[in-house]
Amino acid sequence: MSWSKVEIAQRAAKEIEPGSIVNLGIGLPTLVADHLPADSGVWLQSENGILGMGPFPYEGDEDPQIINAGKQTVTIVPGGACFDSATSFAMIRGGHVDLSILGTMQVAANGDIANWSIPGGRTMGIGGAMDLAAGSKRILVLTSHQTKKGKAKLVHRCNFPLTARGVVSRIITELGVFDPKGEGFSIVELAEGVSEEEAREKTGAPIV
Amino acid sequence: MTKVYQSVEDAISEIRDGARIMVGGFGLCGNAEALIAAVAESGVKDLTLISNNAGNLGKGLAAWLRADIVRKIFCTYVGNNEDLHKKMADGSVDVTILPQGTFVERMRAAGAGIPAFFTPTGVGTVVADGKEIREFDGREYVMERALHADFALIRARKVDPAGNIRFYRTARNFSPIMAMAAKMAIVETDELVGLGEIDPDDVHLPGAFIQRVVHVPEHEDTIEYRTVRTRSEVQS
Numbered sequence: 001m002s003w004s005k006v007e008i009a010q011r012a013a014k015e016i017e018p019g020s021i022v023n024l025g026i027g028l029p030t031l032v033a034d035h036l037p038a039d040s041g042v043w044l045q046s047e048n049g050i051l052g053m054g055p056f057p058y059e060g061d062e063d064p065q066i067i068n069a070g071k072q073t074v075t076i077v078p079g080g081a082c083f084d085s086a087t088s089f090a091m092i093r094g095g096h097v098d099l100s101i102l103g104t105m106q107v108a109a110n111g112d113i114a115n116w117s118i119p120g121g122r123t124m125g126i127g128g129a130m131d132l133a134a135g136s137k138r139i140l141v142l143t144s145h146q147t148k149k150g151k152a153k154l155v156h157r158c159n160f161p162l163t164a165r166g167v168v169s170r171i172i173t174e175l176g177v178f179d180p181k182g183e184g185f186s187i188v189e190l191a192e193g194v195s196e197e198e199a200r201e202k203t204g205a206p207i208v
Numbered sequence: 209m210t211k212v213y214q215s216v217e218d219a220i221s222e223i224r225d226g227a228r229i230m231v232g233g234f235g236l237c238g239n240a241e242a243l244i245a246a247v248a249e250s251g252v253k254d255l256t257l258i259s260n261n262a263g264n265l266g267k268g269l270a271a272w273l274r275a276d277i278v279r280k281i282f283c284t285y286v287g288n289n290e291d292l293h294k295k296m297a298d299g300s301v302d303v304t305i306l307p308q309g310t311f312v313e314r315m316r317a318a319g320a321g322i323p324a325f326f327t328p329t330g331v332g333t334v335v336a337d338g339k340e341i342r343e344f345d346g347r348e349y350v351m352e353r354a355l356h357a358d359f360a361l362i363r364a365r366k367v368d369p370a371g372n373i374r375f376y377r378t379a380r381n382f383s384p385i386m387a388m389a390a391k392m393a394i395v396e397t398d399e400l401v402g403l404g405e406i407d408p409d410d411v412h413l414p415g416a417f418i419q420r421v422v423h424v425p426e427h428e429d430t431i432e433y434r435t436v437r438t439r440s441e442v443q444s
Binding site: 046047048049050055056057058059060061062063064065066067069070071072073074076082083084085086089092093112122123124125126127128129130131134135161162163164165 | 234235236237238264283284285286287293296305306307308309310312313315316327328329330331332333334335375376377378379380381382383384385412429430431432433434435436437438439
């Protein structure tokens with residue numbers, strides 16, 4: 001048994017320090033918002049200009065001018081603030097965001113991350129990914145352990161175009177929690193029922 | 209002299225073929241809808257467009273792509289913008305994709321009189337190809353140049369005849385920075401108020417950065433991805 005997407009998000013929520021400022025990337029990382037303890041005092045940052053992003057609005061309360069960076073309708077919590085994009089990226093690049101949780105296409109044992117373009121594939125764009133990766137104090141990656149075609153996403157070195165070099169500190173997948181250690185990945189924790197052998201087999205770099 | 213123009217057509221009257229135009233908005237959020245439509249209908253062409261997404265879902269700036277009036281784009285994200293994917297694939301538009309923070313800081317620099325700056329973003333990636341890399345205090349940074357434009361088309365919630373602006377929520381995004389970076393900033397405002405009706409301390413962008421104002425009370429404000437929670441979900 002490996003972790004579900006919800007279990008990955010729940011495990012990721014445990015990585016968040018109370019009172020910290022956190023940016024959640026598009027996709028799997030967005031789910032983490034649902035698993036923050038009510039009293040955690042965490043401020044969610046959205047790079048299009050919100051500090052203090054709240055949950056999705058109640059049906060009928062959607063405001064087209066209150067969206068997250070994935071262009072989904074959201075809310076703003078009491079104490080939240082809105083600002084322009086230059087201020088938002090000053091917050092990000094200037095090291096005022098404690099943690100960014102990002103999805104990825106590849107993540108390497110040396111901490112490199114490649115999450116914006118697949119060679120020969122459709123280019124989605126860079127968006128805020130490179131600034132978040134370069135500027136946040138800590139980078140946590142949430143991803144499926146392999147691609148849909150069964151290729152390893154945790155690799156020795158990325159061969160997709162990089163987003164940033166050497167920035168990833170931890171990775172959570174359906175198989176468990178892994179840290180990049182240079183030439184390989186260390187196992188921090190395995191999901192219940194997942195063997196070290198399975199993790200080794202599905203990882204594109206040595207388990208060290 | 210008032211900055212207020214009576215029609216969107218008059219407000220964009222200076223835009224010529226080959227102009228470099230910044231357009232505010234995060235996707236379709238905070239778009240100067242009437243100004244965007246007026247440019248598409250004006251017959252100008254060979255434009256350089258500087259905008260985060262260049263439209264989506266066939267709306268907003270997608271109208272410029274469909275009208276084939278754009279030759280070059282600076283943006284940060286393509287996503288599901290099929291009109292842009294099509295133009296990129298057939299090579300009819302030259303697209304440069306930038307990191308979002310670099311994109312906005314290049315415009316901020318232009319508006320602030322700074323020709324270039326060093327950023328950690330993009331070091332070791334294709335974004336840094338051909339650019340100067342310099343080390344400060346043991347870390348590498350890439351040099352990025354200011355990004356200027358002839359025009360900025362932006363949307364505001366409230367503007368006075370001096371061009372003082374208040375924005376609303378996440379509709380603000382790139383707009384104030386683009387207004388600073390362009391030679392002529394044209395703002396489309398939901399509400400036109402009298403001088404003094406915006407408290408000096410509440411002005412988000414001072415009128416010095418705005419050249420033309422046009423009052424457009426009605427907007428479509430398309431939601432790209434409607435996400436909601438149901439009340440029962442919360443109670444449980």
